[in-house]
Amino acid sequence: MSLTFCNVHFTQQPQNVVYISGSLIKKLKLNGKKKVHLRLGGDRVPAAIKPIQKSGNHLYLASGVRRGIHIPSTGSVYLRSLQQQDEVQLGPLIGVLSDGPTSSLTQPFGSRTGFIKQLLKEGKKQSYIFAFTPKDINWQQETINGYFLNDSGSFYRQRVPLPDVVYNRLPSRRAETTFPIQMLRERFIRRKIPFFNWSFFNKSDVYRLLEDDAQANKYVPESIMNPSPEQIKDMLDRHSFVYYKPSGGSLGKGIYRISYVPKTGYFVRYRKSVGNALQRFSTFNSLIRTLQSRHGRGLQGYVVQQGIRLIEIDGCPIDFRFHMHKDGKNQWVVVGIGAKKAGKGSVTTHIKNGGSLLTPEQALSRAFGSRGDEVLKRAKQTAIKLAESIEYHHRHLIGELGFDFGIDKDEQIWMFEANAKPGRSIFKHPQLRAEGRASVEHILEHCLYLTKFRRRDEP
Ligand SMILES: Nc1ncnc2c1ncn2[C@@H]1O[C@H](COP(=O)(O)OP(=O)(O)O)[C@@H](O)[C@H]1O
Ligand SMILES: [Mg+2]
Known part of the structure; x- marks a missing residue:
């Protein structure tokens, strides 16, 4: 060859x-x-x-x-x-799979259109790259009516054969579990077309993947899937607070931070449609009854997790997004890191909830002084180890991961979540734009690798 x-x-x-x-x-x-x-x-x-x-x-x-x-x-x-x-x-012929509310030529992929254009613009310098939605595939003819980008940055439609690789950015967690989308994935796999990433992760899927892997699991806070009230109470007795969160959630929606103050009661913090709420319950049972009446059977999809006391800046907790990619040699690389500082009174660090973004150097030097560099180095090594473990235990191809990491005052690193389709908001930070471009380049490099259009021995 x-x-x-x-x-x-x-x-x-x-x-x-x-x-x-x-x-x-x-x-x-x-x-x-x-x-x-x-x-x-x-x-x-x-x-x-x-x-x-x-x-x-x-x-x-x-x-x-x-x-x-x-x-x-x-x-x-x-x-x-x-x-x-x-x-x-x-x-290679690269297909980027996504979807959007309308098939207009200007915004066919909704809020993802900007990112997809960026990917196509970079990719077309060295490949044939297009984006498509599930309804653009004709399985009888084995063709796709793709969206290509012209030199002035607008989309045009063109029918092409099935691609050599698919980068999956389907936006809907719910749609992804439906039969048509499961069929779609199976059909690509049956034709030996590499497809990454397979789907969104549920938190509990990831915790379960790592459960028997002691080297990786030590970074995951103690977690119980679909816990009984007794199990929640037991965890609260052993840890000063716990997080109770939906396994398939995102953006901090539906998350509760529960703590117990002896003689005073149970305190629950959560986000409301506007602002943050703090509620006190005098008994554990009244707390559980309230959550049950609010969520009903929805609580079956919840995970209870040991609460980690995060390092703080100006009295606000911070955690970290580690954006990971596989490169052209199939190795995991930390491509971008954002430090997220929680908004006042918020249970999570999401920007949408009043949080703000810093570079990891800024955050860690403020939290650990001159030890910051060392902590960052160790966190990067941990991120690579965790990505390798998740990939090893997962049955399908993974080429990109977004970790939510916490660090406590003892410099211990904790993984709260691994996202298989990480958002890209950290790359909007002026000091993380270069990392955003590197992220796009890594996706393309990894496509070259998966399609064998990259020499395995190339420097
Ligand atoms: N066990 C925990 N201890 C401390 N903070 C947590 C814990 N779990 C989640 N958090 C906080 O909540 C945020 C959101 O949690 P995460 O598991 O990432 O859910 P989501 O899918 O909603 O982003 C985290 O980034 C972190 O700030
Ligand atoms: Mg998260």
Whole structure:
């Protein structure tokens, strides 16, 4: 197998002909050959080879070939030559799976449109990359009516074969558990098309994955899935406070921080639609009754977790988002870290709830002084170890993770949550923009790796 970067051009000839520059013929080891098969994603077409005199790596596709394999545009892509199959594959063809409320050409992916455009803009420099929604797939014909980005930054639609890899950013947790989406994933897997990440994680799924892995589990606060009232009470007796949170929740919704003050009662903090609430109950039973009447069977999806006393700045707790990616060599890398400072009286550190964002250096030097660097270094090592453990115990491909980490005053690191489709709000911080770009580059690099369009021995 050999890999070459080249410029793809179109010609108007109707035949199945490909014109190849001399140096490219040599690199692809096609000297003296009359025919080759060209491949894009799941499409393959035979083409007659015509050598041309031109310096550099150039490929001119006649319209017969171009239509035969749905080449979306001219530009620079990789060529992967598989001599045994007499085949040259153009690509990779990368599909970004998402969805949105409408299929308008301006905002087809709702609030995710900006990120998807950023990904397509970077990606099209070295691949064929498009975004699509589940309804754009035609499984009978094995084609997708994708959204491509033109040079002026607008979307246009183009039908292409099934891609070489799918980066999954489907936005709805609920939709993802439905039969059609499960089928969709199975269909990609059956065709051996790498699909990452598989789906959103539930908190309890991740805690369970790590349960028997002592090296990783020591970073997870003690947690019980669907606890009985007695188990909650028992945890409260052993820890000064607990977090009671929905396993499939996000953005701090439905989270309670429960503490017990002897002789005074039980205190519950939570977020209301506007502002934060603090409620006192004189007995444990009255507290549980209130939660039960508010959530009913919904509490079955809750987890109770040992509360961690987070380090604080200006009297406000801080925790950390570690944004992790797999790179072009299939190794986990910490690509960006945001320190999140809770808003006054808030049970979580979410920006939406009055929190603010700092760089990890700012936060840790204020919390630990000169020990900050050392704590950060250890937290990064822990993040990599945890990502490796989650990946090892999970049955499907994972290429990206967003950890919510807490650190206590003894410098112990705790993992509250691992997100399989991490949000990107930390990258809006002016000092984390470069990390945001690095994140996009890592996604693309990892796509190259998964599609074998990246040499395994490349530096
Ligand atoms: N066990 C805990 N101890 C202390 N703080 C916690 C604990 N669990 C969650 N938190 C706080 O609540 C925030 C939200 O919790 P998380 O598990 O990430 O849920 P969500 O899915 O809503 O983001 C965390 O970032 C952290 O600030
Ligand atoms: Mg979280």
